[in-house]
Amino acid sequence: MRVLVLYFSKTGNTKKLAEEIAKGVNEVKDVKCVLKSTSEVTQDDFVKSDGIIAGSPVYFGTMAAELKDVFDKFVGIRRQMGDKIGAAFATSGDETGGKETTIISIIQAFLIYGMIIVGDPLEATGHYGVACIGTPDEQTAINAVKLGRRVALLVKKLKS
Ligand SMILES: Cc1cc2nc3c(=O)[nH]c(=O)nc-3n(C[C@H](O)[C@H](O)[C@H](O)COP(=O)(O)O)c2cc1C
Numbered sequence: 336m337r338v339l340v341l342y343f344s345k346t347g348n349t350k351k352l353a354e355e356i357a358k359g360v361n362e363v364k365d366v367k368c369v370l371k372s373t374s375e376v377t378q379d380d381f382v383k384s385d386g387i388i389a390g391s392p393v394y395f396g397t398m399a400a401e402l403k404d405v406f407d408k409f410v411g412i413r414r415q416m417g418d419k420i421g422a423a424f425a426t427s428g429d430e431t432g433g434k435e436t437t438i439i440s441i442i443q444a445f446l447i448y449g450m451i452i453v454g455d456p457l458e459a460t461g462h463y464g465v466a467c468i469g470t471p472d473e474q475t476a477i478n479a480v481k482l483g484r485r486v487a488l489l490v491k492k493l494k495s
Pocket of ligand 1: 343344345346347348349350391392393394395396397426427428429430431432433468469470
C-alpha cells in the first residue's frame with residue numbers, strides 16, 4: 336500500500352508542510368509514503384498510489400500552475416484513479432488569502448479523477464485539509480501528521 340504526498344513549493348513553506356504530512360503516513364505500518372514535488376512526480380506514481388495528498392502555495396486564491404499542470408498532463412490515466420483516497424493542503428501569505436479555495440481547487444481535480452475525498456480528521460480540525468500562513472507552526476505540524484495518518488489508515492481499511 337502506498338500514499339503519495341505531492342507538492343509544489345517555490346520558497347519552501349509547502350514543502351515543509353508536505354514533510355510533516357509524510358511523517359503521519361509513515362506512522363502507519365504496511366503503508367509506504369512517497370514524497371515528491373511536481374517536477375519529480377510521474378504518472379506511474381499516481382497509478383501505483385492508493386491515496387494522494389497534494390498541496391500547493393496559494394497563488395491568486397487557487398493552486399499554483401505547476402500542480403494544475405500535473406493534473407492536466409496526467410488526464411490520460413484518470414480512469415485508473417477511481418476510488419483512491421484524495422486529500423489536500425495549502426500554505427498562503429495572508430490570513431484570508433485563499434487557503435480553503437486552494438484546497439478546494441485541488442479537491443475538485445481529485446473528484447474529476449474519480450477519487451474519494453477526505454479532509455483532516457476531527458482529532459485535528461475536522462475541516463477541509465491542513466493549511467497555514469507561511470511556514471507551519473507546531474500546531475499545524477501536529478495536524479499535518481494527523482492528516483497523513485488518516486489517509487494511510489483509510490487506504491489500509493479500503494484495501495483489507
Ligand atoms: C505568484 C504568487 C501568487 C500568490 N498569491 C497569493 C494569494 O492569492 N493569497 C495569499 O495569501 N498568498 C499568495 N501568495 C503567497 C504564497 O501563497 C505563500 O508565500 C506561500 O506560503 C508560498 O509557498 P512556498 O514557500 O511553498 O512556495 C502568492 C505568491 C506568489 C509567488
